[in-house]
Amino acid sequence: MTTANPYYARIWDTVLQIPAGKVASYGQIADLAGLPGRARLVGKALGYAPKELAVPWHRVLRSDRSLAFPAGSDTAQRQRELLQDEGVLLTNNRVPKDDLWQPDLAELLFKLKY
């Protein structure tokens, strides 16, 4: 472990709040985690995310609802498989708007214990 930053923990916690069958964008996660404008950091945090936390990184994608990886790459294919396994069907590398995560802010704040 090179550097442990407090930002990452909050990002991981927020991602863990995404229910199965729903997806959220990096910017949305950053915003909910209290880090507006730091969407890129979310991606980095997911890359640093330890396996033990079982962070559902596959439920996080770009704001245009497309995968953040080049189509055809191993990571992209695994993400697509994981999403389909949860009931999120990708059409042309994109998920339906109906599957976007719409969190209840009050409940989310309670779970994250701000």
Add this chain to the structure above:
DNA sequence: TAATTGACCCTTT
């Protein structure tokens, strides 16, 4: 310390 990089986002064409 300065420059480069990146699992991104928004607005305009």
Add this chain to the structure above:
DNA sequence: CAAAGGGCCAATT
């Protein structure tokens, strides 16, 4: 709807 340009901020070199 897809592509292009500009911006943002932390981590890395």
